[in-house]
Amino acid sequence: xxAEGVFSCALTIKSDTRYLSFLRQWVDxxxxxxxxxxxxxxxxxLKLALVEAVDNAIFHAHGxxxxxxxxxxxxxxxxxxxxxxVDTGRGIGHPSKILPGLMSDxxxxxxxxxxxxxxxxxxxxxxxxxxxxxxxx
Amino acid sequence: xxIEVKQQGDIQVMHCxxxxxxxxxxxxxxxxxxxxxAGSTRIVIDCANLTFIDxxxxxxxxxxxxxxxxRNGDVKVASLSDEVKTIFEVTRLHRLFEVCADWNxxxxxxxx
Numbered sequence: 001x002x003a004e005g006v007f008s009c010a011l012t013i014k015s016d017t018r019y020l021s022f023l024r025q026w027v028d029x030x031x032x033x034x035x036x037x038x039x040x041x042x043x044x045x046l047k048l049a050l051v052e053a054v055d056n057a058i059f060h061a062h063g064x065x066x067x068x069x070x071x072x073x074x075x076x077x078x079x080x081x082x083x084x085x086v087d088t089g090r091g092i093g094h095p096s097k098i099l100p101g102l103m104s105d106x107x108x109x110x111x112x113x114x115x116x117x118x119x120x121x122x123x124x125x126x127x128x129x130x131x132x133x134x135x136x137x
Numbered sequence: 138x139x140i141e142v143k144q145q146g147d148i149q150v151m152h153c154x155x156x157x158x159x160x161x162x163x164x165x166x167x168x169x170x171x172x173x174x175a176g177s178t179r180i181v182i183d184c185a186n187l188t189f190i191d192x193x194x195x196x197x198x199x200x201x202x203x204x205x206x207x208r209n210g211d212v213k214v215a216s217l218s219d220e221v222k223t224i225f226e227v228t229r230l231h232r233l234f235e236v237c238a239d240w241n242x243x244x245x246x247x248x249x
Contacts, residue, residue: 017160024156024189044220051191055159102233105200108192115227 007034010073013054015062020051027074034076042137045116046074046081049133052109053085061089061129076137083117084132091124092131138187140168145244148179152240154186157194165194169201178210179247183240185216190224202234211235213243 009030013019024047031038031046038046054070062068071086092110100107114120117133124130138155149172157165172180182198202212215237217225225231237243 017158020158020160020191021156040219041223044223047189048191048224051158051189055191055193058159099229102229103199103203105196105203106192108195108228112192112224112227 006075006077008073008075010071012069012071014066015058015068015070016066017058020054023050023054030074036076038137042135045135046083049113049117050083052113053131056092056109057085057087057089061087079136081135081137082132084130086128086130088127089129091129092122138164140165142168148181148244148247149177150181150183150240150244152183156189157187158189158191159193162193162197166197173204178205178208180205180212181240181243182212182214183216184214184221187221188218190221195228195230213237213246215240215243
């Protein structure tokens with residue numbers, strides 16, 4: 001059971017980009033259910049981090065195989081929100097905070113997660129990769 | 138996402154609504170690249186109704202800019218929402234693209 005004052009919500013989706021719009025609405029709904037009024041930048045950070053992590057799971061971890069499930073979870077505590085995405089990939093190591101060249105048309109996903117969130121942790125255990133991102137709110 | 142293209146002289150204005158993300162990037166790319174393929178080199182992306190953009194959306198905008206600049210043209214973006222503006226600023230794309238207050242202003246800047 002979650003501790004008192006903690007609101008947590010989890011769901012499982014397939015590896016399909018059609019869920020992205022739903023997931024962004026889900027962030028707003030979870031924040032409202034947790035009784036949190038998020039500032040503009042926090043809302044952007046949580047939605048972007050979740051979408052980028054799910055993009056990474058769909059295209060890199062699962063190679064576009066729509067049958068493979070992705071577990072997503074969002075948790076609100078007093079001064080912190082956590083987004084976690086679990087896939088079956090090999091992990092992303094240490095997400096770079098170095099911005100790719102301005103004219104490069106790829107490589108910004110990990111940078112955005114690292115830049116927008118307070119902390120990003122990638123962990124692989126028992127064949128499952130967990131990307132856990134925290135934001136001070 | 139929904140995209141409506143309107144021509145202003147030799148300038149193509151892409152009025153975009155919804156989100157430009159991994160789910161919609163292919164349809165955006167098709168419309169934009171068709172414009173370039175037909176000879177358009179002056180393009181305005183009107184983001185007044187664009188609510189979200191992710192790294193794949195940013196990637197396709199940069200790819201479009203590269204194609205157009207290779208043909209001595211340009212892409213300007215207009216009417217960024219606060220959310221999209223934040224993402225542009227974090228990735229410093231506001232230094233790569235000319236960001237205009239609205240699409241009319243962007244069209245006028247092409248004409249200068």
